[in-house]
Amino acid sequence: MITGPSGVGKGTLVARLLGRHPEIWLSISATTRAPRPGEEDGRHYRFLSREAFEAQVAAGGFLEWAEFAGNLYGTPRQPVEEQLAAGRPVLLEIELEGARQVRRTFPAGQQLLIQPPSFAELERRIRGRGTDAEAAIQKRLARARIELEAVAEFDACLVNDDLEESLKALELLLGLSGT
Numbered sequence: 001m002i003t004g005p006s007g008v009g010k011g012t013l014v015a016r017l018l019g020r021h022p023e024i025w026l027s028i029s030a031t032t033r034a035p036r037p038g039e040e041d042g043r044h045y046r047f048l049s050r051e052a053f054e055a056q057v058a059a060g061g062f063l064e065w066a067e068f069a070g071n072l073y074g075t076p077r078q079p080v081e082e083q084l085a086a087g088r089p090v091l092l093e094i095e096l097e098g099a100r101q102v103r104r105t106f107p108a109g110q111q112l113l114i115q116p117p118s119f120a121e122l123e124r125r126i127r128g129r130g131t132d133a134e135a136a137i138q139k140r141l142a143r144a145r146i147e148l149e150a151v152a153e154f155d156a157c158l159v160n161d162d163l164e165e166s167l168k169a170l171e172l173l174l175g176l177s178g179t
């Protein structure tokens, strides 16, 4: 399971990892956040209304869920259980509160934290993305500080400075051989 503040480059890192290791199965989360330009329903997220999301919470349909910067995010339970039963390596890319819930459910799962080279760099990346309003940026930065302070809870952490180097380090931590 991979956690890391908004803007740290988790998405790019995970996409590259999956490109090199197609045997890994990435969970597609549900969210009440509006799609960003280029994001597709069912590929990046399942985009749900708050009502639909809450109904799924009530039905026990999420392995974990949390509120992040004003929106709800959750990991649909059934597909994860199916993939685990089939013996596939499962990857979750989720924020800190969800990571804490998963830690209770799957204590044996490996939990990694991705860190930025510095907080200033993180802020530069979040702003550079240009997709979030100022209020959302402030919420994401505040949350980032909390997530980075939780580093000791994780099995390992990785500073995402150079993408290729980070990818290699990630493969090593996950026990995957590079290509």
Ligand code: 5GP
Residues within 6 Å of the ligand: 003, 004, 005, 006, 029, 030, 033, 064, 065, 066, 068, 073, 074, 075, 076, 093, 094, 095, 096, 097, 098, 099
């Ligand atoms: P974003 O809006 O930038 O796509 O995601 C915001 C945060 O929500 C990121 O830290 C991301 O890892 C996290 N996130 C994405 N999906 C899930 C999920 O299913 N559960 C939880 N707890 N967090 C998620």
